[in-house]
Amino acid sequence: MRDTLKRTTALIVLVALFTAGVVYLLFSLAVHGSDWASNRINQHLYSNGTTTNSGAIYDRNGALLVSSEDGKRVYNSSRKVRVSTLHTVGDTSGFISTGTQSLYRKLLSGYNVLEGVYGIINRPAETSSVTLNIDSEACCVAYDAFGDYNGTIVVYNYKNGELVCSISKPSYDVNDVPSNLLTSKYYDGVFLDKAVSGVYTPGSVIKIITAISALQNIPGIESQTFDCDGEYEIGSGAVICNSVHYEETFEEAFNKSCNFAFADITLQLGASKLLETANSLGFNKQLYAGEVALKKSTFSPSDSDKLELGWAGIGQSTTLLNPSHLLSIVGAIANGGTGYAPNRIHSYSTFYGQYSPAANQLITLDGGIAAKMRALMRSNVVNKYGDDNFPNLEFCAKTGTAQLDDADSHSWLAGFSSRSDLPLAVVCIVENGGWGSGPATEVTNEVMQYFLDVYTNS
Amino acid sequence: MAAKTKKKIQPKFKQITVMVFISLFQLLSAACVLYRGEEMSVVLTLIFMGYMVLEWLYMMIGIIATGTDYFELEAMAFFLCGIGITLCASYGESYALKQIVAVLMGLAVYLVMQAVLKNIDFCQKIRLPVAVLSILILIANLILAGTTNGTLNWIDLGFFSIQPSEIVKIAFVFVGAVTLEYLISNTSLTRYIIFSVACIGLLFLMQDFGTALIFFFTFILIAFMRSGDVRTIALICTAALLGAVLIIYFKPYVASRFQAYGRVWDYADTSGYQQVRTLVYMASGGLLGLGIGEGRLRNVYASSTDLVFGVVCEEMGLIVGLCVLICFVGFALFAVITVRQSGSSFYAIAATAAAGMLLFQLSLNIFGITDILPLTGVTLPFVSRGGSSMICSWGLLAYIRAAGVMFRPPEAIASIPVSRPVRKAPAGRMPNGDIPVAKRQGR
Numbered sequence: 001m002r003d004t005l006k007r008t009t010a011l012i013v014l015v016a017l018f019t020a021g022v023v024y025l026l027f028s029l030a031v032h033g034s035d036w037a038s039n040r041i042n043q044h045l046y047s048n049g050t051t052t053n054s055g056a057i058y059d060r061n062g063a064l065l066v067s068s069e070d071g072k073r074v075y076n077s078s079r080k081v082r083v084s085t086l087h088t089v090g091d092t093s094g095f096i097s098t099g100t101q102s103l104y105r106k107l108l109s110g111y112n113v114l115e116g117v118y119g120i121i122n123r124p125a126e127t128s129s130v131t132l133n134i135d136s137e138a139c140c141v142a143y144d145a146f147g148d149y150n151g152t153i154v155v156y157n158y159k160n161g162e163l164v165c166s167i168s169k170p171s172y173d174v175n176d177v178p179s180n181l182l183t184s185k186y187y188d189g190v191f192l193d194k195a196v197s198g199v200y201t202p203g204s205v206i207k208i209i210t211a212i213s214a215l216q217n218i219p220g221i222e223s224q225t226f227d228c229d230g231e232y233e234i235g236s237g238a239v240i241c242n243s244v245h246y247e248e249t250f251e252e253a254f255n256k257s258c259n260f261a262f263a264d265i266t267l268q269l270g271a272s273k274l275l276e277t278a279n280s281l282g283f284n285k286q287l288y289a290g291e292v293a294l295k296k297s298t299f300s301p302s303d304s305d306k307l308e309l310g311w312a313g314i315g316q317s318t319t320l321l322n323p324s325h326l327l328s329i330v331g332a333i334a335n336g337g338t339g340y341a342p343n344r345i346h347s348y349s350t351f352y353g354q355y356s357p358a359a360n361q362l363i364t365l366d367g368g369i370a371a372k373m374r375a376l377m378r379s380n381v382v383n384k385y386g387d388d389n390f391p392n393l394e395f396c397a398k399t400g401t402a403q404l405d406d407a408d409s410h411s412w413l414a415g416f417s418s419r420s421d422l423p424l425a426v427v428c429i430v431e432n433g434g435w436g437s438g439p440a441t442e443v444t445n446e447v448m449q450y451f452l453d454v455y456t457n458s
Numbered sequence: 459m460a461a462k463t464k465k466k467i468q469p470k471f472k473q474i475t476v477m478v479f480i481s482l483f484q485l486l487s488a489a490c491v492l493y494r495g496e497e498m499s500v501v502l503t504l505i506f507m508g509y510m511v512l513e514w515l516y517m518m519i520g521i522i523a524t525g526t527d528y529f530e531l532e533a534m535a536f537f538l539c540g541i542g543i544t545l546c547a548s549y550g551e552s553y554a555l556k557q558i559v560a561v562l563m564g565l566a567v568y569l570v571m572q573a574v575l576k577n578i579d580f581c582q583k584i585r586l587p588v589a590v591l592s593i594l595i596l597i598a599n600l601i602l603a604g605t606t607n608g609t610l611n612w613i614d615l616g617f618f619s620i621q622p623s624e625i626v627k628i629a630f631v632f633v634g635a636v637t638l639e640y641l642i643s644n645t646s647l648t649r650y651i652i653f654s655v656a657c658i659g660l661l662f663l664m665q666d667f668g669t670a671l672i673f674f675f676t677f678i679l680i681a682f683m684r685s686g687d688v689r690t691i692a693l694i695c696t697a698a699l700l701g702a703v704l705i706i707y708f709k710p711y712v713a714s715r716f717q718a719y720g721r722v723w724d725y726a727d728t729s730g731y732q733q734v735r736t737l738v739y740m741a742s743g744g745l746l747g748l749g750i751g752e753g754r755l756r757n758v759y760a761s762s763t764d765l766v767f768g769v770v771c772e773e774m775g776l777i778v779g780l781c782v783l784i785c786f787v788g789f790a791l792f793a794v795i796t797v798r799q800s801g802s803s804f805y806a807i808a809a810t811a812a813a814g815m816l817l818f819q820l821s822l823n824i825f826g827i828t829d830i831l832p833l834t835g836v837t838l839p840f841v842s843r844g845g846s847s848m849i850c851s852w853g854l855l856a857y858i859r860a861a862g863v864m865f866r867p868p869e870a871i872a873s874i875p876v877s878r879p880v881r882k883a884p885a886g887r888m889p890n891g892d893i894p895v896a897k898r899q900g901r
């Protein structure tokens with residue numbers, strides 16, 4: 001009998017095991033609760049995969065971009081704001097995976113340990129909100145500036161990484177989704193935010209990388225001269241220049257974007273040095289701007305085919321460049337070598353309090369090289385593109401043309417204002433804008449003029 | 459002596475306080491259900507009122523009849539049943555009506571069982587018939603059952619469907635405890651093993667693996683209580699494991715029932731459907747819950763039976779969910795404490811087996827639906843909707859209660875436990891003036 005009683009210890013062991021199981025369950029809830037609650041099968045927050053209850057998103061000036069009312073997502077009342085901020089804000093169905101609604105859905109689900117998703121169902125805007133660094137008015141200006149063209153423009157403050165403008169075209173109105181969205185060729189890739197998920201053949205903007213590598217690796221490059229006869233012969237082939245530039249310095253070659261000179265510099269550098277520079281500037285690497293994964297920029301120069309190497313150095317080979325990545329490189333040049341990632345989020349407000357994430361640094365460049373590149377890019381505007389095209393901006397830039405086999409070329413511009421009261425850098429791509437940098441220059445200037453007005457009149 | 463008298467008054471006061479708190483909780487949750495719809499349901503109002511009257515009547519009559527107020531077991535069971543009834547009411551009047559009838563039947567079984575358990579001689583006499591009847595019921599089940607959710611454990615009587623395996627659970631503990639109490643020859647042990655193997659085997663044939671596992675666990679627990687031989691237990695478990703491996707090898711469909719285990723998110727729309735949604739909605743409820751009727755887990759199949767713990771957490775909050783779990787731990791600890799003071803190994807084995815069975819079934823349920831254990835589709839005792847489960851829960855509780863009654867071992871024939879329970883020990887002294895041998899402590 002006494003033994004039998006002692007053996008009730010078995011029950012105590014069972015209670016202990018049970019308690020351990022419950023503790024494990026509570027631990028799992030604490031760790032994974034927000035993942036579970038924000039899952040798309042949760043009918044408190046989603047209906048057939050589309051968002052119903054979620055937090056509010058504001059722009060930097062407090063304009064409401066989207067919030068939930070009575071279990072429905074309600075967007076800004078202006079069609080233009082909805083269209084121009086679509087890719088940054090994201091759509092209700094979550095097709096735009098890099099949109100804030102999708103990317104920060106866990107946070108916007110408003111889940112907290114105390115009340116689960118009760119708050120987000122009953123008082124969504126107070127429970128969870130995200131304030132973006134984006135200026136929705138600037139996005140509208142940029143969207144208009146593109147006219148009928150497609151493409152992307154990203155503008156950010158290179159001092160702190162705040163992404164103040166980002167658009168991706170084509171776009172559409174979430175309140176009036178076009179019936180041919182999934183079938184029309186025009187809307188091909190419409191769910192991709194080209195600023196973060198797009199990569200393009202860089203054209204001459206790659207000469208920024210080649211120039212940096214030359215400054216790093218070729219002593220006396222700034223005093224070298226080149227004699228451009230319009231064609232740089234390599235083996236049996238040749239790199240064709242856009243013109244015949246005759247004798248020119250390194251700076252002049254950069255101003256004129258001389259293919260002859262840059263093919264020569266590329267061969268002087270060799271593939272490994274060029275690759276080393278490119279890799280140090282974030283090529284061939286998965287980069288993140290905060291939580292946003294940037295499509296990888298790829299650059300793979302090879303010594304085995306000198307002609308191909310020559311083309312690579314002027315940006316017409318297999319190289320692919322992501323706009324937001326280039327923005328960080330330009331930002332590093334503008335900011336004395338420290339290149340921040342474009343930071344979309346100004347602040348989050350949740351049950352647990354308010355939080356402002358700082359921009360992460362993507363690019364590190366030697367201060368001396370940055371200063372030289374800054375001077376070279378300023379020289380481009382002064383001596384080649386003309387300050388008239390960028391009035392009052394004290395602009396520094398490098399343009400490019402990405403030649404396509406079967407369509408009009410893409411027009412590139414990467415630059416920044418050197419005014420201390422306008423610390424903004426910009427990357428703009430106008431798709432099929434044709435030869436030359438004209439369309440990108442115009443779009444960039446319109447957007448930058450808007451910001452000049454905002455920054456100097458406030 | 460004066461101090462002891464004072465001690466006896468204190469818990470009385472506490473017991474009433476606990477009931478008042480439980481009633482307040484039930485009033486509040488009833489109000490949540492009643493004020494949800496546009497029109498307040500008269501039927502539901504009557505059900506809620508009736509249930510609370512039942513609780514208080516039971517307590518009051520109990521206190522008057524026994525002169526004690528040691529009703530913590532019943533209080534916890536009433537709390538659990540109350541949650542079940544409230545949730546049933548939020549589903550609809552017919553569910554609530556059936557559930558309160560189930561509670562009444564459970565309570566009746568509970569009282570009858572206590573009367574039966576008082577008389578060990580009688581228990582000994584009915585042991586064999588109960589065992590034979592149990593096997594027959596399970597065989598009948600296997601022949602008559604219609605398939606429900608892959609298992610063959612229901613008999614549909616037209617107006618009512620019963621789950622015989624639930625009723626047999628009570629008999630399984632009974633037969634085990636009585637047999638081993640009077641274990642004289644190896645024959646009776648062999649018979650018990652044959653009985654157990656038959657029960658578990660029949661449950662396997664019904665593909666009710668959850669219940670089979672509960673029976674097996676209880677068998678192990680009873681065997682350990684009697685023998686205390688860890689090696690024998692280990693041997694049995696190893697044999698069972700081997701058997702399980704063989705079954706899975708020859709009958710792959712058994713394993714396919716559990717393919718989602720440990721990776722339910724990969725099977726979110728197939729065999730992991732219920733578990734994934736339980737996790738999502740449990741988290742959604744937070745600590746405080748979304749409000750009764752405001753949940754979404756209730757739209758998932760078997761939400762009021764197997765998944766009811768998830769519904770409790772989503773709608774009433776994790777805190778109430780934890781209170782439910784604490785009640786079961788309470789049953790087990792109550793069993794441990796009272797068994798150590800009871801005078802008979804029959805009651806000791808029965809109470810331990812019953813408490814173990816309840817806790818094990820609870821574990822299979824809540825850890826199954828949350829993917830910590832494989833999902834076996836067993837109910838949450840007292841809370842899940844369903845008459846058979848409710849009757850079984852109360853029946854098992856009767857074993858724990860029976861051990862809580864104090865016994866006075868006769869001095870003359872010490873080897874045979876006495877059957878007459880003495881419920882009251884006035885002023886710490888037995889009627890004949892002796893000091894009781896096994897005194898309830900802490901009272």
